[in-house]
Amino acid sequence: MPAPARCPDGRSDVTQPHATDPHVLLSSAACVFFDFDGPVCRLFAGHPAAGVAQRLAVRLEALGRDPAPVAVSVRDADPLGVLLAVRKHYPQDRALMAVLEEQLTEEEVVAAGSATPTPGAAALVRALAAAGTRLAVTTNNSPAAVASYLARDGLGPCFDGHIHGRGPDPALLKPDPDCLHRALESTGVAAADALMIGDSAADRLAAGKAGVPFLGYAENAEKYGRLRDAGAEVSVSTLEGLVRAA
Incomplete structure (x- = not known):
């Protein structure tokens, strides 16, 4: 049986001795x-996530919403985090979510090309x-x-x-x-x-x-x-x- 690969820190990548190979x-x-x-x-190797998250925040503000709730996700370059934060702070605004989700989908399709x-x-x-x-x-x-x-x-x-x-x-x-x-x-x-x-x-x-x-x-x-x-x-x-x- 082939030996398990090694983890980046040099340990076996099976975390417990009894774990399945x-x-x-x-x-x-x-x-x-x-x-x-x-x-x-x-x-996002060629279409950085940081820019995607920032553009979602800009769109949010352009739609008349406070971008402060998504600031942490923008800082962390986390586009999905932006969506989650918007849902948390605007839970009843389905139209807003649809607009931002559509924009993220478009960004991800572009990212898929690179x-x-x-x-x-x-x-x-x-x-x-x-x-x-x-x-x-x-x-x-x-x-x-x-x-x-x-x-x-x-x-x-x-x-x-x-x-x-x-x-x-x-x-x-x-x-x-x-x-x-x-x-x-x-x-x-x-x-x-x-x-x-x-x-x-x-x-x-x-x-x-x-x-x-x-x-x-x-x-x-x-x-x-x-x-x-x-x-x-x-x-x-x-x-x-x-x-x-x-």
Whole structure:
């Protein structure tokens, strides 16, 4: 059996001695759910998230709303955080949310054109699809951006339309398990027979709520720590070593 990959700080990427080997975890899954921004690509590599968040704040102010509630998200270069903050402070204003969500979707589609592939992701996706493993994307990003990127890199057929992304209500973003529930329904796979690959605490928590086993992708020690603190028992620092287990 291939040895597990190492974490960025040099430790085994299996966080507990009794945890399942990541290669076995992957090879036993009937369906694999990929988070998008991180495990598949770096969405904002060429279209920075900082500018996206700032433009959302400018739009908010142009619509006559106080941008102060989104200041922290703008500072943190977090476009999704802007949406969540707006929903929190203007919970009844669905028209406002629709305008900002549409703008974020447009920004993400632009970003998809210059997104950089995560090393090993395309090879892993193709290997899993070739082996007959069903695939889905479960993401807080817009389905349009995901579809655009997958088409750009020729990965669309591997997912067979199973793209489950952000809807109109930010309350259903991960860590809410909504997108995972939709993926389970569309693929017809039982939660215990699926596997989610994600790189954030929100991914881990959503998978746990949905009853889906989880494999963390931690490209650096900081992400590894966040995943561990969220309860991830198995994480890898690269996807390239998983291809042979597909």
